[in-house]
Amino acid sequence: xxxxxxxxxxxxxxxxxxxxxxxxxxxxxxxxxxxxxxxxxxxxxxxxxxxxxxxxxxxxxxxxxxxxxxxxxxxxxxxxxxxxxxxxxxxxxxxxxxxxxxxxxxxxxxxxxxxxxxxxxxxxxxxxxxxxxxxxxxxxxxxxxxxxxxxxxxxxxxxxxxxxxxxxxxxxxxxxxxxxxxxxxxxxxxxxxxxxxxxxxxxxxxxxxxxxxxxxxxxxxxxxxxxxxxxxxxxxxxxxxxxxxxxxxxxxxxxxxxxxxxxxxxxxxxxxxxxxxxxxxxxxxxxxxxxxxxxxxxxxxxxxxxxxxxxxxxxxxxxxxxxxxxxxxxxxxxxxxxxxxxxxxxxxxxxxxxxxxxxxxxxxxxxxxxxxxxxxxxxxxxxxxxxxxxxxxxxxxxxxxxxxxxxxxxxxxxxxxxxxxxxxxxxxxxxxxxxxxxxxxxxxxxxxxxxxxxxxxxxx
Ligand code: NAD
Numbered sequence: 051x052x053x054x055x056x057x058x059x060x061x062x063x064x065x066x067x068x069x070x071x072x073x074x075x076x077x078x079x080x081x082x083x084x085x086x087x088x089x090x091x092x093x094x095x096x097x098x099x100x101x102x103x104x105x106x107x108x109x110x111x112x113x114x115x116x117x118x119x120x121x122x123x124x125x126x127x128x129x130x131x132x133x134x135x136x137x138x139x140x141x142x143x144x145x146x147x148x149x150x151x152x153x154x155x156x157x158x159x160x161x162x163x164x165x166x167x168x169x170x171x172x173x174x175x176x177x178x179x180x181x182x183x184x185x186x187x188x189x190x191x192x193x194x195x196x197x198x199x200x201x202x203x204x205x206x207x208x209x210x211x212x213x214x215x216x217x218x219x220x221x222x223x224x225x226x227x228x229x230x231x232x233x234x235x236x237x238x239x240x241x242x243x244x245x246x247x248x249x250x251x252x253x254x255x256x257x258x259x260x261x262x263x264x265x266x267x268x269x270x271x272x273x274x275x276x277x278x279x280x281x282x283x284x285x286x287x288x289x290x291x292x293x294x295x296x297x298x299x300x301x302x303x304x305x306x307x308x309x310x311x312x313x314x315x316x317x318x319x320x321x322x323x324x325x326x327x328x329x330x331x332x333x334x335x336x337x338x339x340x341x342x343x344x345x346x347x348x349x350x351x352x353x354x355x356x357x358x359x360x361x362x363x364x365x366x367x368x369x370x371x372x373x374x375x376x377x378x379x380x381x382x383x384x385x386x387x388x389x390x391x392x393x394x395x396x397x398x399x400x401x402x403x404x405x406x407x408x409x410x411x412x413x414x415x416x417x418x419x420x421x422x423x424x425x426x427x428x429x430x431x432x433x434x435x436x437x438x439x440x441x442x443x444x445x446x447x448x449x450x451x452x453x454x455x456x457x458x459x460x461x462x463x464x465x466x467x468x469x470x471x472x473x474x475x476x477x478x479x480x481x482x483x484x485x486x487x488x489x490x491x492x493x494x495x496x497x498x499x500x501x502x503x504x505x506x507x508x509x510x
Contacts, residue, residue: 052070052071053068053069053070053071054068054069054070054071054209054212054235054236054237055067055068055209056068056124056209056210056211056212056213058123058124058126058389059125059126059353059354059355059356059357059389059390060126060344060345060346060353060354060388060389060390060391061388061389062388062389062390064123066120066123066124066212066213067212067213067216069212069216069235070235071235071236071237071239071240072206072234072235072236072240072243073239073240073243074239074240074242074243074246076234077204077234077240077243077244077246077247078243078247080204080232080234080247081175081177081204081247081248083229083232084175084202084203084229084230084232085174085175085202086229087202087227087228087229087230088174088175088200088201088202088230090227091197091200091201091202091227091230092171092172092200092201096150096151097150097151099147099150099197099198099200100147100148100150100151100198101147102147102197102225102226102227103143103144103146103147103150103194103197103198104143104144104147105225106143106147106194106221106222106225106226107140107141107143107144107147109221109222109224109225110136110139110140110143110221111140113221114133114136114137114140116217117136117139117186117214117217118133118135118136119132119346120213120214120217121135121136121185121186121214122345122346122353123213123346124185124210124211124213125182125183125185125210125211125214126307126345126353126354126355126356126389126390127183127306127345127353128305128306128345128350128351128352128353129345129346129347129348129350130348130351131305131306131351132345135184135185135186135187136186138187139186139187139190141473142187142190142191142194142473143190143194145194145473145474146194146195146197146198146494147194147198149195149198149492149495150198152198152492152495154169154170155168155169155170155501156168160505160507162505162507163507163508164505164506164507164508165504165505165506166503166504166505166506167503167504167506168501168502168503168504169502169504170199170495170496170499170500170501171200171499171500171501171502172196172199172200172201172498172499172500173201173249173250173272173273173498173499173500174201174202174249174250175201175202175203175204175247175248175249175250176192176193176196176201176202176203176204176248176249176250176251176252176498177204177206177244177245177247177248177249177250177251177252178192178193178196178203178204178205178206178244178251178252178253179206179241179244179245179251179252179253179254179255179263180192180205180206180207180208180211180215180253180254180255181208181211181254181255181256182207182208182209182211182356183211183306183309183310183311183356185207185208185211185214185215186214186218187473188254189205189207189215189218190218191473191489191490191494192205192252192254192489192494193205193231195490195494195495195497195498196250196252196494196498197226197230197231198495198498199495199498199499201249201250201498202229202230202231203230203231203232204232204234204244204247204248205219205231205232205233205234206233206234206235206240206241206244207233207235208255209235209236209237210356210357212235215233215235216233216235218233219231219232219233238259241259241263242262242266245263245266245267245270245274246266246270248267248272250272250273250274250497250498251263251267251272251273251274251275252274252275252276252489252497253274253275253276253277254276254277254278254311255276255277255278256278256410257278257279257410257436257482257483260276260277260278260485261276261485263276264276264485264486273486273497273500274485274486275478275484275485275486275487275497276484276485276486277477277478277479277483277484277489278311278436278479278482278483278484278485279410279412279436279438279482279483280311280312280313280315280410280436280438280439280468280479280483281315281316281407281408281409281410281434281435281436282312282313282314282315282316282438282439282440282441282459282468283314283315283316283317283318283419283430283431283440283441283457284298284299284302284303284314284316284317284318284440284443284468285318285320285421285424285428285431285440285442285443285444285453286299286317286318286319286320286329286443286444287320287424287427287442287443287444287445287449287450288320288321288325288444288446288449289444289445289446289449290329290443290444292328292331292332293332293336294443295329295332295443295444296332296333296335296336297336298441298443298465298466299314299317299333299336299416299441299443299467300333300336300337300339300340300394301336301340301351301467301469302314302441302467302468302469303315303317303337303394303414303415303416304337304340304351304352304394304414304416305340305351305352305469306351306352306353307342307352307353307354307355307392307394307413307414308394308412308413308415308416309355309356309360309412309413310469311438311483312438312439312461312468312469312470313468313469314416314441314467314468314469315410315411315415315416315417316407316416316418316419316430316431317329317333317416317417317418317419318419318420318421318427318430318431319418319419319420319421320421320423320424320426320427321422322422326420330379330398330418333379333396333418334379334380334396337379337380337381337394337396337416338380338394340352340394340414341393342354342385342391342392342393342394342414352394352414353391354389354390354391354392355390355391355392355412355413355414356390357390358390360390360412360413361384361390361391361392361413363411363412363413364392364395364411364413364414365382365383365384365392367395367397367406367411367415368381368382368395368397368415370404370405370406371397371399371400371404371406371417374400374401374404375399375400376397376398376399376400376404376406377397377398377399378395378396378397378398379396379397379398379418380393380394380395380396381393381394381395381414381415382395382397392413392414393414394414394415395413395414395415395416396415396416396418397415397416397417397418398417398418400417402419402430402433403433407419407434408434408435410436424449424452424453424456425452425456427453428452428453428456428457431453431457431459432456432457432458435481435482436479436481436482436483437458437459437460437479437480437481437482437483437484438459438460438461438478438479438480438483439459439460439461439462439463439468439479440453440457440461440462440463440468441462441463441464441466441467441468442454442462442463442464442465443465444465450464458480458481459479459483460477460478460479460480460483460484460488461477461479471490473490473491474490474491474492475490475491476488476489476490476491476493477489477490477491
C-alpha cells in the first residue's frame with residue numbers, strides 16, 4: 051500500500067507525518083463500523099450529542115496552542131491566522147453543540163383529524179473530502195453539523211494536511227463514541243472510495259476534482275455538495291480611499307500566500323487613467339509591504355505556498371502575462387530561502403479573457419483590471435466561470451448597490467475584504483464555485499438531514 055507523506059512547506063525536510071493510504075476495502079470497513087456507531091448516536095437524546103460536541107470544543111480550547119503550532123508547521127499558515135483558525139474551530143464546535151437542540155421540523159395544518167408534522171433525520175454516514183488550506187476549520191464546519199444532526203463521519207483530509215486531521219481524530223477520540231468520527235488518510239483513490247461508501251458527501255477543493263466527486267455521488271443517488279474555487283474580484287469605486295482599499299485588497303489577495311478560495315484574484319479599478327494610476331500606486335505599495343517570511347514569526351502575514359507545483363503555477367502565470375504584453379507591477383519571482391516561497395505578485399495589462407484572468411491560480415497573485423464605469427466593472431467581475439465572492443470599496447450608496455445587485459456571486463462584501471467567513475451564515479457560491487446546498491450556519495443541518503412528513507391520526 052502506498053505511503054503518504056506530509057511535509058512542512060517552509061522547511062520541506064521536516065516530515066510532519068508519514069502514514070499508509072487507506073485502501074478502498076478499509077474505507078468500506080470503516081463505513082460499516084460508522085454505520086453501527088451512528089445508530090446509538092442518533093438514538094441518544096439531543097443533550098447527549100450537545101454535551102459531546104461541547105466537550106470537543108473544550109478539549110480543543112485546552113490544546114489550542116498545540117493545534118495552532120501544528121497548522122503553522124504543516125501548511126505554512128501565518129501564526130496569527132492559525133491562532134484565528136483554531137479559535138474559529140472551537141466556536142464552530144460550540145455553535146453546533148447548541149444546534150443539536152434546534153427544532154427538528156414543523157407542525158402543519160392536517161387534512162385528517164390529528165397531526166401533520168415534519169422531522170429531520172440523519173442520512174447515516176457523512177463522507178467528507180477536504181482541502182489542506184484550513185486543516186481544522188473546514189473538516190469541523192462539515193463534521194460538527196453532521197454530528198449534531200445525528201450522523202457518523204468519515205473524513206478524508208488532503209494529503210498535505212494529514213497530520214492536522216489525525217491530531218483532530220486523536221482529540222475527538224477522547225470525547226466521542228468509538229467509530230463515530232474516523233479520519234481516513236489517502237489521496238484520490240481513498241476519496242473516491244468515500245464517495246462510494248457514504249450516505250451523504252460534502253467536498254471542498256478544486257473545481258476539477260469537485261465535479262468528479264459530485265458525479266460519483268450523484269450516480270449513487272446520495273446527497274452531495276461541493277465548494278470549489280473562486281476568481282474573486284474586488285471593485286474599487288471612484289470615491290474609495292485608495293490607501294484604505296489597497297490595504298484591504300492586498301491583505302485579501304496575498305495573506306496566507308493567497309491560498310484561500312475567497313482570496314481576491316482580480317482588482318477592478320473604476321475611473322479614468324489618473325484615478326487608476328493612484329489606486330494602482332497604492333496597491334503596489336501595499337503588496338510590496340507584505341514580504342514573505344517564516345510563518346511562525348509574529349507579524350508575518352505571508353508564508354510559503356504549499357509545494358513546488360503551487361509555486362511553479364505562480365511563476366508560469368507571470369511568464370504568460372509578460373509573454374502576452376502584460377506587466378509585472380510587483381513580485382513575480384521566487385524568494386531565495388528554504389521552502390516554497392514566492393513574492394506577492396501583482397500583474398497588469400492583460401485582456402479580460404486572458405487565461406490568467408479567467409482561471410484560479412492558488413497563490414499570492416492578483417491581476418489589475420480597469421473599468422470606465424460601474425456597469426463595466428460589474429460586467430468584468432462577472433465575466434468568469436466562478437462566482438464565489440465579490441468585494442466593493444467606495445462611498446456612494448447608489449454605486450455600491452449597483453454592484454451588490456449586479457453581481458451574482460454567492461457572497462458580496464462592502465468595504466470589507468473578500469476573505470473572512472462568518473460560520474453562522476450560509477456560505478457558498480454560484481456557477482463553478484459551488485454545487486448543491488449552502489454550507490455552514492443552520493443551512494448545514496438541513497444538508498446533513500433528510501425530511502420526513504408524518505401524518506398522525508387517531509384510530510377510528
Ligand atoms: P484538491 O481538489 O486538489 O483536493 C481536495 C480533496 O480532494 C483532497 O482531499 C484530495 O486528496 C481529494 N481528491 C483528489 N482527487 C480526488 C478524487 N478523484 N476523488 C475524490 N477525492 C479526491 O484541492 P486542494 O489543492 O486540496 O485545495 C485547493 C482548492 O480548494 C482550491 O481550488 C480552492 O479554491 C479550493 N477551496 C475551496 C473552498 C470553498 O469553500 N469554496 C475552501 C477552501 C479551498
